[in-house]
Amino acid sequence: VTNSLTREREIDYIDLPAGITIRQATLSDRGALIIQWAPEWPESCFQPGWLRAHDYSNTPLPDDGLRVARHWTAGDIAEPPTTDGRDVLTNDDVLESWLQDLAQYGLARLSNVTPEDGMVAEVVRRIGPIRPTNFGFTYDVKITSNPDSNAYTSMALDSHTDLATREYQPGLQFLHCLENSTTGGAGTMVDGFRVVQDIKTENPDVFETLASLEWTFTNRAVDTDYRWLTPLIIHDRDGQLSELRLTGFLRGPLALPFDKTEAAYNAYRYLMEKVRQPEYRLIFDYRPGDLVAYDNRRILHGREAFSSDKGERWLQGCYSERDELRSRLRVLARNHRA
Ligand code: OGA
Numbered sequence: 001v002t003n004s005l006t007r008e009r010e011i012d013y014i015d016l017p018a019g020i021t022i023r024q025a026t027l028s029d030r031g032a033l034i035i036q037w038a039p040e041w042p043e044s045c046f047q048p049g050w051l052r053a054h055d056y057s058n059t060p061l062p063d064d065g066l067r068v069a070r071h072w073t074a075g076d077i078a079e080p081p082t083t084d085g086r087d088v089l090t091n092d093d094v095l096e097s098w099l100q101d102l103a104q105y106g107l108a109r110l111s112n113v114t115p116e117d118g119m120v121a122e123v124v125r126r127i128g129p130i131r132p133t134n135f136g137f138t139y140d141v142k143i144t145s146n147p148d149s150n151a152y153t154s155m156a157l158d159s160h161t162d163l164a165t166r167e168y169q170p171g172l173q174f175l176h177c178l179e180n181s182t183t184g185g186a187g188t189m190v191d192g193f194r195v196v197q198d199i200k201t202e203n204p205d206v207f208e209t210l211a212s213l214e215w216t217f218t219n220r221a222v223d224t225d226y227r228w229l230t231p232l233i234i235h236d237r238d239g240q241l242s243e244l245r246l247t248g249f250l251r252g253p254l255a256l257p258f259d260k261t262e263a264a265y266n267a268y269r270y271l272m273e274k275v276r277q278p279e280y281r282l283i284f285d286y287r288p289g290d291l292v293a294y295d296n297r298r299i300l301h302g303r304e305a306f307s308s309d310k311g312e313r314w315l316q317g318c319y320s321e322r323d324e325l326r327s328r329l330r331v332l333a334r335n336h337r338a
Pocket residue numbers: 141151157162185186187301302303315317
């Protein structure tokens with residue numbers, strides 16, 4: 001029994017009398033199945049569409065989100081899939097087009113999003129709640145005088161995921177370009193799932209090593225001290241790839257039995273050499289107004305070094321979760337049916 005207001009269950013299976021059986025089953029004139037129970041219990045009514053959707057012959061619940069992923073190399077997409085985002089705050093079709101690309105490619109860009117401080121948070125709240133971190137609800141990626149991250153310098157950043165130092169690595173990351181008048185600083189994106197699938201085919205031993213041996217990621221600042229121990233490749237319970245964790249510049253000392261260290265380093269090198277290959281690495285320029293979104297547990301992002309002599313490079317970033325993306329896409333789809 002579902003509460004009509006909350007749409008959550010009021011009675012769980014264990015509240016039914018143990019050993020309850022069907023006393024009588026009949027069809028209503030509209031085709032619903034009516035069940036009467038023994039011992040006595042309020043009758044149940046099942047609509048035929050619901051029964052078909054949930055009968056025991058079905059495969060797992062269809063997932064309109066990440067399972068439909070299209071894994072890509074740089075040759076497959078010349079640019080991040082792009083939607084004109086000037087109306088993203090008010091137009092659901094714009095939002096949906098962008099989010100569908102994000103679900104499929106793990107990478108999707110909006111162009112023409114007003115390059116103003118705080119805009120990225122407003123856009124992300126169209127999807128769902130922001131995930132705050134020690135870097136704030138949003139953070140400014142620009143050169144600062146006392147940087148607590150390599151990101152806040154003009155250094156190149158090798159392909160990485162953000163916050164591999166956390167038990168739960170953020171599912172989505174957003175970078176909004178507010179200013180870009182320096183030279184260099186192109187963005188880079190690699191579909192990490194594509195890379196590790198290729199590794200699995202070419203070299204199953206390396207794949208197995210990456211999926212089993214644990215690395216340490218650490219990040220310390222004056223008031224924080226994050227550490228996490230994890231394999232670089234993580235699968236979900238059906239054996240599907242679910243996550244990559246790879247942040248070279250936050251790698252801590254390896255904590256493995258000595259006889260495993262050589263295999264670990266060799267596998268790491270194999271992975272990183274592949275990640276750096278131009279075949280996988282999409283390179284693109286940030287224009288003010290570009291807002292790039294990606295699945296931070298699948299896509300590896302990075303940037304080329306830039307010159308700090310003249311001009312300004314300012315991105316504003318923010319995190320959210322895969323759950324919010326899937327939920328928003330389902331709600332947007334519901335509106336089509338209405
Ligand atoms: C980051 C990052 C990339 C860039 O802030 O996490 O990787 O293009 N930035 O500056």
